[in-house]
Amino acid sequence: MDSAGPGFYWLVLASAVASGWLIAWFGYSRKLKNTDFDLPSAYFKGLNYLLNEEPDKAIEVFVQVLEVNSETIETHLALGNLFRRRGEVERAIRIHQNLMARPALSNEQRSLALMELGRDYLKAGLYDRAENLFQELTEDRKQGREVLLSLLQIYEYEKEWKQAIEIANKLSVVDHKPMNDIVAQYHCELADAAITSGDLKAAGKLARQALSADHACVRASLIIGNIEAELSNHREAIKAWNQIGEQDAMFLGEVAEKVRDSFVALDDKEGLVDFFQTALDKHKTISIMQAMSGFISKEQGQTAAEKFVIEWLRKKPTVHGLYRLLDLRLEKQGAEMDNDLVLLRGMIGELKKEHEGYVCQNCGFKGKVMHWLCPGCHKWNTIRPLSGE
Ligand SMILES: [Zn+2]
Incomplete structure (x- = not known):
């Protein structure tokens, strides 16, 4: 609908009004013969405004016409939705609020109107108002799933993670589909907030809750490791980060340097070499290679680090490996820089950026x-x- 031109949109609007009006008019004229409200002329008046490109006036006329009879509720809803989809949210809100104000609405009609008004508020960024409406509708069977999805969207936006967890759990029951990975992320959000406020103990507990929701939650292992390292429990930190290799080895790079620092803090060089060697054998991750080469360079000198990188490159030729090798070579040459080598490193560096x-x-x-x-x-x-x- 959004992609259609304005002509098409107005055609739909006019026909929506017309069909609603026709339905209404037949019922209306049967019941209220003594009315002096001239429906056809109001309709044509509205149409005239449309043709003269005065949509605001046209809408006022149509809404007035539609208000006469409660059988036009469907048309009201359709009209409101059209406006919302067009991005004219204020108008949609006015129409739906207008609808809500009718005392004659059935329960089902009221729910429908509430739902639409909630969507309007959501689109307008009026999250508090939308939340109130959707909360009213949580027990509604027909709208249930849609309501929960909207509430989840609101709580994510407002960073109300506890409520988000509650809604996600309800939604997974409705959908018969677990949302454990997302619930774990909500727990991690809470853990991060606890870290920011300096409560490491609470943060650790929340991150462990994330892990029990989803054993594969890399972020939780990362947080637990960070907290343990902060508390100087380096063994525990390494244990937590080590889990990432099993959860999703792609993320090992996120902790490579932290793992190295914790081993250094423990003064356990053997453990460090062992850890990285095992990680490299298992996962061949670039960032592990980078951290390891940095360590070797510091401990055994650049030649040993170069040897290590060359060996690695033989097994896994990558631009990152090549860049690291050039880096090491330039470090070794120090002040007597080889211009060709610098140029080459620049080129490889550009390639590397893409990865x-x-x-x-x-x-x-x-x-x-x-x-x-x-x-x-x-x-x-x-x-x-x-x-x-
Ligand atoms: Zn994306």
Whole structure:
């Protein structure tokens, strides 16, 4: 409908009004013979306004005509929806509010009007008002699913994660489909908020709740590791981050440097080498290679690190590996920089950029930082690191 031209839209509007009017008029003229309201002339008056491109006046006339009889409720609803879809939300609200004010509405009609008004408010960004209306409708059987979806949208927008968890649980019952991965994200949001307010204990508890909702929740393992490291419980931190390898190895890069730092804090170089060697054998993740080469370079010098990267490149030739190798070589050469090498590194660096950052598997949104909720398509758990492969 949105893509249709204005001519088509007005045609639909006029015919919606006309058909509603016809239905109404027959019923109306049977019941109220003594009325002096001239329906046909009002209709033609409205049509005239439309043809003269005075839609505001036309709408006023049509709404007045439609208000005469309660049998035109369907038309009212259709008209309101048309306006909302066209982005004319204020008008849609006026029509639906007008409808709500009628005392003669049946329960079902009232629910329908409430639902539409709630959608108008949602579209207008009036979340509090929309929430109130949808809350009234949660017990309505017919609208149930739609109401829950709208409420979930509101709570996500308002970052009311506790309510979001409650609604998601209800929705999964209605749909017979678990929403554990999303519920886990809500728990993680709560955990992050607790970290921001300095309550690490509560944050840890919330992140563990996320894990019990969804064992594969990478974000929860990341948070638990961060909290443990913050509390200097480095063994516990490494244990939590290590889980990511099993959950989704693509995300290991997110913690590679943190794992390294925790091993260093424990003064456990053997453990570190062991961890990274195992991770590399299992997952061949670029960021693990980068963290490992940094460590080798520091501990055993650039030549050893270069050797390590070359070996890695033989197994897995990538621009990231090549860039790292050039980096190490330039570090070694120090002040006597080889201009060709610098040029080459610049070129490889440009290539590398295409394989950095994060991308949404659903809509293709690309970003420099990790989002658990895609800003493009508003789906959870669809974004992944590009450098993980
Ligand atoms: Zn997306």
